[in-house]
Amino acid sequence: MSKxxxxxxxxxxxxxxSKSTVSLVLQGSPLVNEATRAKVNAVIRELGYVYNRGAANLRQAKSKIVGIVVNDLTNSFLAELAVGVDMVVQSAGYVQFLSNTGESIDRQREVVAxxxxxxxxxxxxxxxxxxxxADFKPLTNAGIPVMIVVRNIPGAKVSSLVSDNFAGASAAVEHLAGLGHRRIAFMGGFANTAVFAERLGGYRDALAKAGIAFDDELVVATAPSRAGGVEAVGRAMLLAHKPTAxxxxxxxxxxxxxxxxxARRLEPGVDFAVVGFDDVIEAESAVPALTxxxxxxxxxxxxxxxxxxxxINSGKVEAxxxxxxxxxxxxxxSGTALDATARRAVS
Amino acid sequence: MSKxxxxxxxxxxxxxxSKSTVSLVLQGSPLVNEATRAKVNAVIRELGYVYNRGAANLRQAKSKIVGIVVNDLTNSFLAELAVGVDMVVQSAGYVQFLSNTGESIDRQREVVAxxxxxxxxxxxxxxxxxxxxADFKPLTNAGIPVMIVVRNIPGAKVSSLVSDNFAGASAAVEHLAGLGHRRIAFMGGFANTAVFAERLGGYRDALAKAGIAFDDELVVATAPSRAGGVEAVGRAMLLAHKPTAxxxxxxxxxxxxxxxxxARRLEPGVDFAVVGFDDVIEAESAVPALTxxxxxxxxxxxxxxxxxxxxINSGKVEAxxxxxxxxxxxxxxSGTALDATARRAVS
DNA sequence: ACGATTATTTGGAACGTTCCAAACGTTGTC
DNA sequence: GACAACGTTTGGAACGTTCCAAATAATCGT
Structure with missing residues (x-):
């Protein structure tokens, strides 16, 4: 009682x-008689019993816990993603460990361990x-499924879910070219990442399809942040032949x-076309609303x-x-189509 | 082995x-001889042993797990807060369950349970x-410390950590009044929350101290979001006697x-002073940078x-x-001080 | 060489659950 | 009345660790 x-x-x-019977009730087994089930449930409520999942996990090796680790939770894209994970994890009766690594490989190794x-x-x-x-090898060896999201890791033998960066960038450029733009810059992002390479690839491909020559002056890599955007536009506007989009x-x-x-007295969507990537929530309510x-x-x-x-449920680990x-x-x-004069002035 | x-x-x-010795090594006890400790550690590494915290927790009731539940993880204020929690929790060797409730009381009850x-x-x-x-009573009764953050719950007998909303709002208004503004609006937020009441309180107090009469036309409550801000300024600008800040x-x-x-061709920081609350990361790099x-x-x-x-460590539950x-x-x-003409035009 | 310390090590007995095989109590069938 | 068949219940024996009390080994002073 009070012990x-x-x-x-x-x-x-x-x-x-007996304790066995109580256990059966706890797992909702159909074997137990309705009357005793009711009785047991009543007592459970009365004594304020709380199930000890730790003890249960010790016996049966299926834990109802998943881990999620992200490189930067303050990035609203990832926060949003975490919320999505949380929703289904929660409704499946699971609970999640969540940790932030802040791009630190060491922390990542620690929290995963x-x-x-x-x-x-x-x-x-x-x-x-x-x-x-190879960092996730121990996990998969132990039969624990791992799913990499957002950033792909070439060569990792685990499941992955990434967005179609190539097609997205390509569609954006096609849209801009369709509006009459010829000088289209690619702004922001660290050049040595897989995601950057994929998006840049889509950009180049669409450029080629539109018959526009690629000009590497127009790709200006910066930090993938708001401050990076400010910097990028600053650098692009120093060019002799400035971009219009x-x-x-x-x-x-x-x-x-x-x-x-x-800051340069140019109005986005009027004097210059800008297209983003991700569609975070603020994109819709910003002024001007972000394409x-x-x-x-x-x-x-x-x-x-x-x-x-x-x-997890199927016990299969194939990636x-x-x-x-x-x-x-x-x-x-991204504005409307450039008119004839603007187009002439630009090209 | 392979079992x-x-x-x-x-x-x-x-x-x-013996297993006891291994256990001692695992917890870094000083009782064990250096030689055997080294031997055991070597074997541990060799066999790829992984510690089973679940089993350990069963024996000793101190779990190295904390929970954190937030009402809206997509709010960057809360995401940032979660990251802060994560940092110290992680370095203390703890790991955290994190769940999002999306303002749903039911979900909250579920995840806490x-x-x-x-x-x-x-x-x-x-x-x-x-x-x-009373929702956290069961927890505290069981000796589990609970800490409420950001939003206070009047009457809850648990620890809380909230920011000084009154003083903050008050300082902001004092600043604006010091710049010469007399028509200062209070924009955004749901009126029926404790945080709103506290900030509005600070606003009114500072207004009084500056000798400015309170005008309830100037408090325009909306959703506490970007879209809410757009709406608020729209409503405020319909007033006969418009605010300047x-x-x-x-x-x-x-x-x-x-x-x-x-959208109304007014430049924030020039034609109208605006002050925010929270200082999220984007505040610094936005243009204009946000006061x-x-x-x-x-x-x-x-x-x-x-x-x-x-x-947790001291085992005391006093709030x-x-x-x-x-x-x-x-x-x-928030701009610079209004000049004489502007001030005259306003008052 | 012998107790007395001190430094190490070690068998159980927990912890709270699940699972298995076996037992139980009915009822129905021949 | 014995047997089978069912529906229901139940004692252990796990699971992987920590803790305790006690055993053992090493060290020392005399």
Whole structure:
């Protein structure tokens, strides 16, 4: 009774049954008689019993816990993704460890190890920059499914879910070219990342398809942040032959670009077309509303979680790499078609 | 060996010692001889042993897990706070369950219950709107410290850490009044929340101190979001006697207000002064840089976690309510002092 | 060489659950 | 009345660790 925790034995005692029976009730087994089930449940409520999942996990090796580690939770794209994961994880009766690595490989290794000791039965990770393909080997060897999201790690033999960066960038450029732009910049992002390379690839491909020559002056790499956007537009405007439009590495950069344009008395969507990437929530309500590539991070999170849970339940560890479709959302920041004079002045 | 998991017994067997000794090594006890410690550690590494915290927790009731539940993780203020918590929790060797409630009281109850079953030894919660003071009673009764952050719940007998909303709002208004503004609006936020009431209180107090009459036309409540800010400025500009400055409920609202001003061809920081609240990261790099009340959410998160860990370790459950100091950060969006003509035109 | 310390090591017995095989109590069938 | 068949219940024996009390080994002073 007052000797600490209320246990299944206390319940059994108070209800006049055995601990085994109580256990059966707890797991909703159909074997147990309705009357005793009711009795047991009543006692459970009365004594304020709380189930000890730790003890249960010790016996049966299926833990109802997943881990999720992200490289930067303050990035609203990733926060959104985490929320998506949370939704399905929660409704499946699971609970999640969540940790932030802040791009630190060491922290990442630590938290993954710690989560493993705590018995996670699956892991979703948006890896820190520089994560090695072999880093998740121990997990998968132990039969714990791992799902890499957002950033791909070439050579890693785990499942992955990334957005279609190539197609997205390509669609954006096609849109801008269709409006009459010829000098289209690519702004923001660190050049040595896989995501950057994919988006740049789409940009170049669409440029070629539109018959526009690639000019590497027009790709200006900066930090993938709002401040980076401001910097990028500053650098681009120093060029002799200035751009009239920009595809930005992500929405944060795009907002920074808008800020920078305004600081130069140029109105985004009127004097200069800007397109973002990600479609974060603020993109819609910003002024001007941001034309961007919708990636639906929350949806990605949900999908990743569903896939992970599927793998956990089926006990299969075979990796599948899936790319999530994206779509262009045209809003105001890309403006309307350039008129004849503007087009002539530009080209 | 191949019979599944490597356990402490396997290690003991392979190292030629008893399981007790291995256990001692695991917890870094000074009792064990250096030579055998080295031997055991070698075997541990060799066999790829992973510690089973679940089993350990079963024996000793101190779990190294804390829970954190927030009402809206997509709010960058809360994401930032979560990161702060994560930092100290992580370095203390703990790991955290994190869940998002999306303002749903039901979800909140569910996740808290679930976390409890998983044996958290402490909880940090930014409660969903409408959380009852009694909701955390079971936790505290069980000796599990609970710390409420950001939103206060009157009457709850648990620790809390909220920012000094009154003083912050007051400082902002004082600043605006000092610049010569007499028509200062209060924009955004839901009127039926404690935080709103506190900030509005500070606003009114400073107004009185500056000898400015309170005009309830000038408090325009909207959703505490960017879109809400746009709406607020729209409504305020319909007034016969328009404001020349605004204290916004939070930074998101402030950004919306800037958007709305621009849509009306007014430049924030030049034609109209705007002050935010929270000092989210974007506040500094936005254009114009936002004058705001710095709350340092990450610092709050760190502090909350430290307090919680202290309570966990000392085993004391007595509640302490602390308010975190805030400071005014003057940037460009509040502009410079109104000149004589402008002041005359306004008053 | 012998107790007395001190430094190490070690068998159980927990912790709270689940699972298995076996037992129990009915009822129905021949 | 014995047997089978069912529906329901139940004692252990796990799971992987920590803790305690006690055993053993090493060191020392005399």
């Amino acid at each position: 600490g925790r209320v246990t299944v034995i206390d319940i059994a005692h108070a209800a006049g049954v 710690s989560m493993r000791e705590h018995g996670i039965s699956g892991l979703i990770v948006s890896p820190a920059r520089g994560t090695d393909a 920009a595809l930005c590495f992500n929405d944060a950069v795009a907002f920074g670009v808008c800020d920078g344009l305004r 961007t590539i919708s990636v639906d991070p929350q949806g990605m999170g949900r999908r990743a979680a569903q896939l992970l849970l599927k793998q 599948e790499a899936i790319v999530s479709a994206v779509r262009l959302v045209v809003r105001q920041s | 599944g998991r490597v356990t402490v017994i396997d290690i003991a067997h392979a190292a030629g010692v 679930s976390m409890r079953e998983h044996g958290i030894s402490g909880l940090i919660v930014s409660p969903a709107r409408g959380t009852d003071a 605004a204290l916004c409920f939070n930074d998101a609202v402030a950004f919306g207000v800037c958007d709305g001003l621009r 705001t009340i710095s709350v340092d959410p990450q610092g709050m998160g760190r502090r909350a976690a430290q307090l919680l860990l202290k309570q 302490e309510a602390i308010v975190s100091a805030v400071r005014l950060v003057v940037r460009q969006s």
